[in-house]
Amino acid sequence: MYKYDQYDQAMVDTRVEEFRDQTRRRLDGTLAEENFRPLRLQNGLYLQLHAYMLRVAVPYGTLSSAQMRMLGDIADKYDRGYGHFTTRQNIQYNWIKLEDAPDILADLATVEMHAIQTSGNCIRNISSDQYAGAAADELIDPRPYAELLRQWSSFHPEFLALPRKFKIAVIASDTDRAAMKLHDIGIQMVRNDAGEIGCAFYVGGGMGRTPMIAPLIRDFVPLDQLITYSEACLRVYNRYGRRDNKYKARIKILVHELGKDEYTRQVEEEFAQLLTQNIEPPLAELERIKAYFVDPPFEAGASDDLDRSDPDFALWVANNTAQHKQAGYIIATVSLKPVEGIPGDATADQIRLMADLAKEYAFDELRVTHAQNIVFPHVKKSDLYTLWQKLDAAGLSTANLDTIGDIIACPGLDYCSLANARSIPVAQKIAERFAAQERLDTIGELKLKISGCINACGHHHAGHIGILGVDRKGVENYQLLLGGSEGADTSLGQITGPGFSEDGIVDAVEKATDVYLANKEEGERFLDTYRRIGMTPFKEAIYG
Amino acid sequence: MVEAQYRFRDDEPVADPAVTVDSFGDQTNAAAVRIEPGDDARDLLPFLDRLRLVEVNFPSFGDGRGYSAARILREAGYVGELRAVGAVFVDQLSHLRRCGFDSFAPETPLDPIDAEAAFDRWPEVYQATVDGRQPIWSKRHG
Numbered sequence: 121m122y123k124y125d126q127y128d129q130a131m132v133d134t135r136v137e138e139f140r141d142q143t144r145r146r147l148d149g150t151l152a153e154e155n156f157r158p159l160r161l162q163n164g165l166y167l168q169l170h171a172y173m174l175r176v177a178v179p180y181g182t183l184s185s186a187q188m189r190m191l192g193d194i195a196d197k198y199d200r201g202y203g204h205f206t207t208r209q210n211i212q213y214n215w216i217k218l219e220d221a222p223d224i225l226a227d228l229a230t231v232e233m234h235a236i237q238t239s240g241n242c243i244r245n246i247s248s249d250q251y252a253g254a255a256a257d258e259l260i261d262p263r264p265y266a267e268l269l270r271q272w273s274s275f276h277p278e279f280l281a282l283p284r285k286f287k288i289a290v291i292a293s294d295t296d297r298a299a300m301k302l303h304d305i306g307i308q309m310v311r312n313d314a315g316e317i318g319c320a321f322y323v324g325g326g327m328g329r330t331p332m333i334a335p336l337i338r339d340f341v342p343l344d345q346l347i348t349y350s351e352a353c354l355r356v357y358n359r360y361g362r363r364d365n366k367y368k369a370r371i372k373i374l375v376h377e378l379g380k381d382e383y384t385r386q387v388e389e390e391f392a393q394l395l396t397q398n399i400e401p402p403l404a405e406l407e408r409i410k411a412y413f414v415d416p417p418f419e420a421g422a423s424d425d426l427d428r429s430d431p432d433f434a435l436w437v438a439n440n441t442a443q444h445k446q447a448g449y450i451i452a453t454v455s456l457k458p459v460e461g462i463p464g465d466a467t468a469d470q471i472r473l474m475a476d477l478a479k480e481y482a483f484d485e486l487r488v489t490h491a492q493n494i495v496f497p498h499v500k501k502s503d504l505y506t507l508w509q510k511l512d513a514a515g516l517s518t519a520n521l522d523t524i525g526d527i528i529a530c531p532g533l534d535y536c537s538l539a540n541a542r543s544i545p546v547a548q549k550i551a552e553r554f555a556a557q558e559r560l561d562t563i564g565e566l567k568l569k570i571s572g573c574i575n576a577c578g579h580h581h582a583g584h585i586g587i588l589g590v591d592r593k594g595v596e597n598y599q600l601l602l603g604g605s606e607g608a609d610t611s612l613g614q615i616t617g618p619g620f621s622e623d624g625i626v627d628a629v630e631k632a633t634d635v636y637l638a639n640k641e642e643g644e645r646f647l648d649t650y651r652r653i654g655m656t657p658f659k660e661a662i663y664g
Numbered sequence: 665m666v667e668a669q670y671r672f673r674d675d676e677p678v679a680d681p682a683v684t685v686d687s688f689g690d691q692t693n694a695a696a697v698r699i700e701p702g703d704d705a706r707d708l709l710p711f712l713d714r715l716r717l718v719e720v721n722f723p724s725f726g727d728g729r730g731y732s733a734a735r736i737l738r739e740a741g742y743v744g745e746l747r748a749v750g751a752v753f754v755d756q757l758s759h760l761r762r763c764g765f766d767s768f769a770p771e772t773p774l775d776p777i778d779a780e781a782a783f784d785r786w787p788e789v790y791q792a793t794v795d796g797r798q799p800i801w802s803k804r805h806g
Contacts, residue, residue, distance in 0.1 A: 127800040130788050138785055141778075142755065150775065158725055159755055241726060271790045271800070277762035278735055278793070281728025358732045363701075397739055399792040401801035408804065 121182050121485060122267050122412045124232045131274065132229045135236055139163050140222035147219065162242055162280065164212075164235030165221055169537050172216040175238040176228060180248035180266040180290070181209030181488040185479040188486050190231045192471030198224050203471060205456060205464040207528060207579055208287070209247050209488040210238055214535050236274055241282045243273035243354070247289045249297045250489040253413060254451050254497040256443040260317060262292035262309050264410040265346065268401065272347050279354050283361035284369035286354070287326075298490060299582055299606035301325045301334045304371045305353060310340065318342050323353055323383070324375030327576035331612045332372040335380040337387065345391075348400045352391035356383065415446070416483035416498055422448025426501050433508050435557065436519040441504075450501050452482075454494040454511060455518040455526055459551045462544050463529040464492030473514050481507045490579075491528055491567075493521065524554045524566040524633065528579055532572030532589065533596070539572035541589025541596035542622075546570055549626045554633075563633055566646045569604075582606035584647045585632060586613040587625060598625035602632065602658055603650050614655060617663055628662050635661045669774060670757075670783075671767040673745055678717040698749075705733035712742050720765070722750040731763045738764035738794035757782040764794045 124132075142159050145151035151159075160166075164175035176191070183191075191211055195203045198220050199213040206212055216224070228234055238245055246266045253261040269288060273279070279286070289300045292309035300306035306322035319341040325334030341349045357371045360378075375383045424447055428434035442451040454474060457463050466474070474494055478486045481503045487495035499507060511517045520526050527550060530536065532543030547570055554560060569583030573590070580586030586601035597619040604613030620628050635658050636646045650658070671677070682698035683691055685707055696717035699705055708715060718737060720730040734746055745767055748760050752770035757779060760768070768774075792799045 125804070127788050127803065131786075131790065131800075134786055134788075138755075141781065145778065150778070155725060155753055241728075274790055275759070275786070276791055277759035278731040279728070280756075280759055281726050281731065355732055359704075359729055363727060363729075393739070397792070397794075401799075402805055404805045405801045 121184060122179075122263075122409065128232070128271075129229075132232070132234045132236070135163075135234060135275075136222065136225045136229050139225055143218065143222050158240055158281075160221075161240035162237055163221070163225065164238035165216070165218075166239060167537070168214065168535050169533075170535070171214065172218055172221065173212055173214050173535065174216045174221060174224060174235060175206065175210050175212040176233060176235050177238045177245040178210050178233075178488050179270050180246055180252065180263050181250050181490075182252075182263060183486045183488065184231075185475040185484050185486070187231045187233055188475035188478065189472050190227065190233065192468040192475065194224055194227060195468040195471060197227075202465055202467045204462070204531065205466065205488050205492045205494070207490050207492060207530070207577060208238075208245055209250070209490055210245055211488070214531070239285075241284050241286075242280050243276065243282075243286045243288065246270050246273070247287070247298055247303075247490060249291045249293060250487040250495050251297060251442060251451055251497065252292070252487075253415070254444050254449075255293055255295075256445045257295055258293040258445070259311060260292050260309055261413050262290045264406060264413050265307070265309060265319070265343075266290040267409050267412075268346065268406055269350065272350070272401075279358060282354075282358055283363045284366065284371075286357070286371065288350075294608055296606065296608045296610070299579065299610070301610045302327055302331070302579075302582060302606060303334065305350065306334050312340050316342070319346055319349075321349065321353070323387075324372040324380070326370050326372040327579060327581050328370065329367060329574040329576070330370075330372065331576070331581040332376060333610050333612065334372070335375070337380060337384045343406060344400060344403050345395070346400075348394050349387075349391055351399060352387045352394050355390050355394075356386045360386075416485075418446045418449060418498070419500065422446075422500050423502055424448055426504060430505070432512070432517070432519070433505055435561075436508055436517055437504070439519045439523065440521040444498065446498070448501055450499050450504060452496045452499050452504065452507065453489065453521050454496070454516050455521050456493050457520060457526050457551065458515060458518045459525065459555045460548060463527050463547050466494075470514055470516060473510070474516070477507060477510055491522075491526060493526070519557070520560055522565045522567060523560040524563055524568050524585075524629075525551050525560055526567070527551060528567075528569040528583070530571050530577035532570075532578075536572065538575055539589070540574075540591035541572045541598065543570045543572040543578055543589060546587060546589070546598065546622060546625060549622070550629055553626050553630060562637065564645055566633070567605075568629070579606065580604070581612045582610070583613060584645070584650070585629060587629075590619065592619065596622060598622065600625065600628050600632070600662070602655065603647065605647055616655065616659055631661045632658055668747055668767040668769045670779065671745075672761075673766055675745075678745065680717070682717065682719045699730070699733050701727055701729050703733070705736045708737065709740050712737075712740060715742065716744040717747065718742070718744065719747045719749050719769075722748060722752055724751045725753060725756070727751075731759065734760070734763040734765055735794055754778045754782045758785050762789065762791075762793045762795050762797070
């Protein structure tokens with residue numbers, strides 16, 4: 121994985137000193153909260169309902185063991201012994217004191233980590249495929265391009281006061297595991313007819329209160345123009361994105377209002393101008409970065425055999441692993457969704473244990489997924505049973521990946537100052553209702569996503585089943601959506617009808633799964649059946 | 665004209681009042697103009713040879729359109745004074761410099777010690793902009 125050189129280290133160290141100075145000015149009263157707010161946000165520090173929340177960046181979701189261990193240590197030293205992995209592949213801590221924040225950033229900098237631009241109206245942490253570099257179906261590893269974009273977007277002087285936040289994802293597989301088309305810019309690495317690698321640009325997707333799927337605006341940007349083209353996309357947005365209404369300020373609204381063709385024309389015009397400015401790093405820089413992402417030293421001829429005689433292990437293998445590009449290896453995912461847990465939460469001890477296990481069994485690497493789970497990307501199949509036993513002993517062997525138990529949920533009204541409703545208790549009640557393993561297996565793949573307000577941090581639009589918490593005359597109320605998807609077949613969920621109480625929504629979800637089971641044809645997932653039979657039978661069962 | 669608190673130029677400041685972008689084209693003797701947030705900096709490009717002062721107004725910390733306006737002018741070859749006015753705060757100074765501003769007239773004067781520190785904050789930079797600083801990628805591949 122990527123390693124800082126003296127320049128990268130100087131940048132994060134400078135940021136720590138800058139933030140220490142800003143915090144000092146805030147605490148001594150020189151800097152008013154109103155002016156401190158955008159500065160602390162660009163360092164990932166939110167003021168939530170009960171305390172400050174710090175969001176730490178995990179660039180493209182990749183972590184080393186040492187970094188993971190530090191995340192556990194920070195949870196113990198500055199928080200209440202746990203952390204929360206997020207849908208942006210980051211981690212956040214919910215009980216932070218302002219005066220500790222500069223020290224936390226300094227601790228993070230010792231392991232090449234930071235909280236730069238994890239919030240605020242700027243370019244956020246770049247996300248990617250959690251299986252990057254390991255997936256059997258990828259064209260190339262997308263992370264070097266994400267790293268190039270990370271450096272470009274860090275402290276970009278022109279784009280630190282955008283109309284609204286800006287999220288970029290980079291993938292390199294046709295199977296989209298990063299919800300790429302639901303980003304402000306989604307980049308897919310592609311090969312053109314001439315055999316060259318380049319970037320397809322999708323611009324103007326997003327969730328929030330006006331969900332939109334990003335249109336393709338250019339099917340091939342050469343690698344030696346990636347930064348320049350990105351800069352053109354951002355400049356048009358910075359100049360013309362709406363600033364009169366924060367709910368219409370995302371780039372998706374600009375692209376929608378201008379029309380894809382007109383937005384593209386403006387980008388191309390800006391791009392032509394910027395090409396004369398020599399702002400593109402040389403390809404040698406990309407090569408330098410790529411050298412950090414070479415394959416780990418896989419053992420040639422490692423066996424593909426797996427002893428599945430332990431039924432619990434066999435179940436976990438069936439649900440929580442994915443095919444690796446290297447024979448004899450496998451990708452294993454730790455579900456952070458035990459039935460009674462909080463989706464995405466891990467204790468400091470669990471975080472440190474995963475760090476140790478990654479060092480021992482996964483070439484020192486871990487990934488955070490946008491579904492709030494942790495991946496061991498490169499596990500030798502002959503080590504998998506031992507790894508599973510150690511995870512099992514620590515309560516980390518929940519075998520529910522991509523099932524109805526693997527719920528994405530935002531922090532909701534239990535923590536978040538924007539939320540209208542709680543998400544966590546709803547997730548827990550649904551997980552309990554469907555706790556029986558047999559039931560999970562019968563229902564199969566079903567992505568259920570819960571947001572506690574229309575900002576959609578829980579990705580409810582993209583859930584096969586989505587739940588949106590709203591405030592209805594002072595009472596929490598939950599709307600049900602069906603048919604969303606974030607994959608290559610991205611679609612937005614449709615609202616079934618009137619909302620439900622906390623218990624009512626659990627019943628409604630159960631009725632929806634009953635309709636699926638009664639109607640499914642061979643090989644169909646919930647989403648496939650829904651697409652085939654449509655909303656009506658679901659509505660009749662739920663409201664009938 | 666707004667008095668600059670910081671000015672990184674050796675030439676004489678322009679004393680003329682700044683006119684609006686709309687009217688600048690017709691006022692053939694004007695040398696100073698003020699860009700408001702909705703204005704298109706590119707409207708000034710035909711007149712760069714007689715422009716000596718461009719003020720860019722920042723209405724609030726969060727309105728970053730002025731950063732793009734400044735870079736566009738510098739990229740087009742404007743060499744006169746580029747002054748940030750309005751809601752200009754300490755923690756923006758280094759970024760404004762990177763986008764081509766060389767004078768600063770904040771509506772609330774800045775603490776001199778904090779401002780000096782902010783101007784000198786970043787020993788390294790990741791991007792090539794219009795300030796002539798060598799980006800990190802260029803140092804790596806000198």
